[in-house]
Amino acid sequence: MNDFHEFGGYPDWGQPDFGGDAYRRDLHIYLWGLALAVALTVVPFALVYWHAMTASSLWIAIGIFALVQAVVHFRCFLHVHPPHENVDEMLLVLFTVIILIMMAGGTVWILGNLHSRMY
Amino acid sequence: MSGNTLDNPGFRLRASYHHVNREDEVNFGFWVFLMSDAIIFGLIFATYATMVGATAGGPGPKRLFDIGSVAIQTGALLLSSFAYGMASLALRYRSGRGKVIAWLLVTLLLGFVFLGFEVHDFLTMFAKGGSPDRSGFTSAFFGLVPLHGLHVTTGCIWMVVLIVQMLCYGIDDDVRLGIQRLALFWHFLDIVWIAIFSLVYLGGLA
Numbered sequence: 282m283n284d285f286h287e288f289g290g291y292p293d294w295g296q297p298d299f300g301g302d303a304y305r306r307d308l309h310i311y312l313w314g315l316a317l318a319v320a321l322t323v324v325p326f327a328l329v330y331w332h333a334m335t336a337s338s339l340w341i342a343i344g345i346f347a348l349v350q351a352v353v354h355f356r357c358f359l360h361v362h363p364p365h366e367n368v369d370e371m372l373l374v375l376f377t378v379i380i381l382i383m384m385a386g387g388t389v390w391i392l393g394n395l396h397s398r399m400y
Numbered sequence: 401m402s403g404n405t406l407d408n409p410g411f412r413l414r415a416s417y418h419h420v421n422r423e424d425e426v427n428f429g430f431w432v433f434l435m436s437d438a439i440i441f442g443l444i445f446a447t448y449a450t451m452v453g454a455t456a457g458g459p460g461p462k463r464l465f466d467i468g469s470v471a472i473q474t475g476a477l478l479l480s481s482f483a484y485g486m487a488s489l490a491l492r493y494r495s496g497r498g499k500v501i502a503w504l505l506v507t508l509l510l511g512f513v514f515l516g517f518e519v520h521d522f523l524t525m526f527a528k529g530g531s532p533d534r535s536g537f538t539s540a541f542f543g544l545v546p547l548h549g550l551h552v553t554t555g556c557i558w559m560v561v562l563i564v565q566m567l568c569y570g571i572d573d574d575v576r577l578g579i580q581r582l583a584l585f586w587h588f589l590d591i592v593w594i595a596i597f598s599l600v601y602l603g604g605l606a
Contacts, residue, residue: 304493311485318478322597326471329602339606347598351591358481358587370431377435384439385446392450 314357321350423577430581434588441547441592445599448544452604454536461537461604464530466521470601473517474593477552480510481590488583497571500579504563507586511556518549541600548596551589558582 325346328339355361363371452461487503490496525531525538532542559582565575 301493304489307489307492311482311489314485315478315482322474322478325598325602326467326474329605330467332606336606340603343598343602343606347594350594354481354587354591354594358485358590359584370428373428373431373435377438380439381442385442388443388446389449396450396453 310357310360314353317353317357318350321346321353422573423580426577427580427584430584434584437551437588438592441544441595444540444544444547445595448540448600451536451540454540456535456537458534458538459528459530461600464525464528464538465601465605466524467601467605469517469521470597473514473521474597476510476513476517477590477593480507480514481587483507483510484583484586487579491571491576491579497566500571501563501566504559504579508556508559508563511552511559515549515552515556518545522546545596545600548589548592551585551592555582555586555589558585 325343328334328342333339334342361374483503483506487500487507490499490503522542530538530541532539558578562575562578562582565578569575
């Protein structure tokens with residue numbers, strides 16, 4: 282059976298075995314993704330709703346839950362499985378991440394620094 | 401895209417392959433678009449982060465945001481992502497055009513639920529004095545969150561077009577590729593929404 286060697290998609294469309302083992306395995310991936318995503322969403326919403334911690338520890342918790350949920354979505358819904366991916370596409374994603382770290386991170390860093398100097 | 405390792409002697413994770421068929425090419429091109437879109441979103445997130453305290457005496461996050469409505473939007477978008485996954489599976493395992501269309505309609509309906517609650521939230525914010533011209537914070541908010549809403553709206557229109565194409569032409573190669581790319585787009589928008597509800601809404605209400 283093919284594993285998801287096509288980046289973020291399905292490599293071949295030709296298996297008419299609806300209800301077969303491959304189908305059930307793919308279905309389980311989506312169900313796991315949904316269950317994990319629901320859990321990773323409900324917990325931070327509940328923490329914020331009941332103000333379970335101080336604001337700064339809430340922010341850290343929210344950030345961790347968001348990162349983990351993004352990974353779950355990439356794996357279960359978009360079927361991205363590094364490092365077993367094609368080099369062109371992984372380089373595309375890694376390049377995007379670097380650009381984002383430099384430009385978005387740099388913006389927050391510099392403007393945050395300016396902000397703290399103003400007060 | 402060259403498969404020749406001598407062309408690219410640097411950082412390699414795994415051997416490259418030739419984009420020999422149209423499906424690979426089209427999907428790779430769509431990933432390039434998604435990643436450029438991710439950079440746009442990331443920079444607007446950065447703008448929002450620098451503006452979040454700039455309320456200029458106007459209403460702030462705690463006054464304007466409604467956690468219940470955001471929870472409903474989050475649930476609707478997550479379930480729509482799952483429903484789209486079911487449409488992808490129905491397509492992949494050839495369980496018939498009717499099943500693909502039915503799951504896409506479920507996805508579309510949940511997309512409308514999301515958009516309805518989002519627009520309702522925006523109108524409530526306007527009524528509370530949180531219109532985009534009020535402060536740097538509201539400008540940044542209305543630059544970021546409705547941009548995602550516009551993406552979702554575009555995805556809904558695209559979905560309607562694909563459903564009509566399926567009804568007219570059946571599931572041919574073009575329709576198949578369209579459904580595959582819209583799947584990437586739709587799941588990508590759900591990931592952007594994770595960032596929005598975490599950073600903007602939960603971060604603002606924490």
